[in-house]
Amino acid sequence: MTSAPLDSALPLTFLGPEGTFTESALLQVPGAEAMERVPSTTAAAALAKVRRGEAFAAMLPIENSIEGGVPATLDAISNGIELRILHEVVVPVSFVLVAPAGVSLADITAVGTHPHAWAQTRDWFGENLPNATHAPANSTAAAAHALVAGTDAFQAAVCAPLVAQQTGLNILAAGIEDNIGAVTRFVLVGRPGSLPEPTGADKTTLAIPLPDDHPGALMAILEQFASRGVNLSRIESRPTGQFLGHYIFSVDVDGHIKDARVADALRGLHRVSPEIRFLGSYPRADKQQPQIRSYNSDGAFDDAAAWVQSLL
Structure with a gap:
């Protein structure tokens, strides 16, 4: 079972401009191709x-297999009016080095691209253009489009092959990623509404503030998952910006909020951290089902609740 196709009069938005890996991820969501799509300059x-109700949902990168979480997305989702992750997509990442006509490798002193793309091509540049500096851009496609517009901040850009095709820039080198097989995980984020039904291969995302800093504070959070057999597939700390040492833990767990073990873990987490934020339960892109011990199954939780009730 998969998420229902998207259907809204409102447009979708994505980290633009056109041709980004983010737009490619969006087009993999059923129904997205038929809807209006509007690029945005930043995750925020x-x-x-x-x-504001100007877009139905936004597709954003949240995690990379090389660099880990994407801070801009994690922070933007975890703060402000509550939102929900509706869908996830995993996209293989391959990069090309592009430049306007007449520019050769010998002419390049600065390269524009997104910081994550630069991090994934460091080895290639170390071997081929060791003196080139990085000029950060909001996205790989934005850097390529800046070249087309005539920027003098850099002479070349790292981007997706699709962007090279769309812009007509020359490809000076292809397959420059340091780790073949790297992928980026994208999430489609919308306003709270009905949850996708459990599929048996689901993921739940949470933002858990650390209520106060004391010995065992993190352990009190983690044991809520461990004692119920809920596996964490990702955990990262992000500063709240309020004061030094104040953090939110961004967490992905295997399972759906309608799974008894996950629901019970959330009850425990709410006791420990009342400001916990539920960011959605949705089908996993890889469709991998978690290994669940018999005593953590829905039936085991139901039997335990019935046993306690019989004692009252």
Whole structure:
């Protein structure tokens, strides 16, 4: 079972401009191709459109297999009016080095691209253009489009092959990623509504503030998952920006909020951290089902609840 196809009069938005890996991820969501799609310059801007009701949902990168979580997305989702992750997509990542006509490798002193793309091509540049500096851009496609517009901040850009085709820039080198097989995980984020039904291969995302800093504070959070057999597939700390040492833990767990073990873990987490934020339960892109011990099954939780009730 998969999520229902998207259907809304409102447009979708994504981290633009056109041709980004993010747009490619969006087009993999059933129904997205038939809807209006509007690019946004930043993750915060994209989610602001969703929160204001100007867009139905926003597709954003949240995790990379090489660099880990994407801070801009994690922070934008975890703060502000509550939102929900509706869908996830995993996209293989391959990069090309592009430049306008007449520019050769010997002419390049600065390269524009997104910081994650630069991090994934460091080895190639170390071997081929060791003196080239990085000029950060909001996205790989934005850097390529800046070249087309005539920027003098850099002479070349790292982007997706699709962007090279769309812009007509020359490809100076292809397959420059340091880790063949790297992937980026994208999430489609919308406003709270009905949850996708459990599929048996689901993921739940949470933002859990650390209520106060004391010995065992993190353990009190983690044991809520461990004692119920809920596996964490990702955990990262992000500063709240309020004061030094104040953090939110961004967590992905295997399972759906309608699974008894996950629901019970959330009850325990709410006792420990009342400001916990539920960011959605949705089908996993890889469709991998978690291994669940018999005593953590829905039936085991039901039997335990019935046994306690019989004692009252």
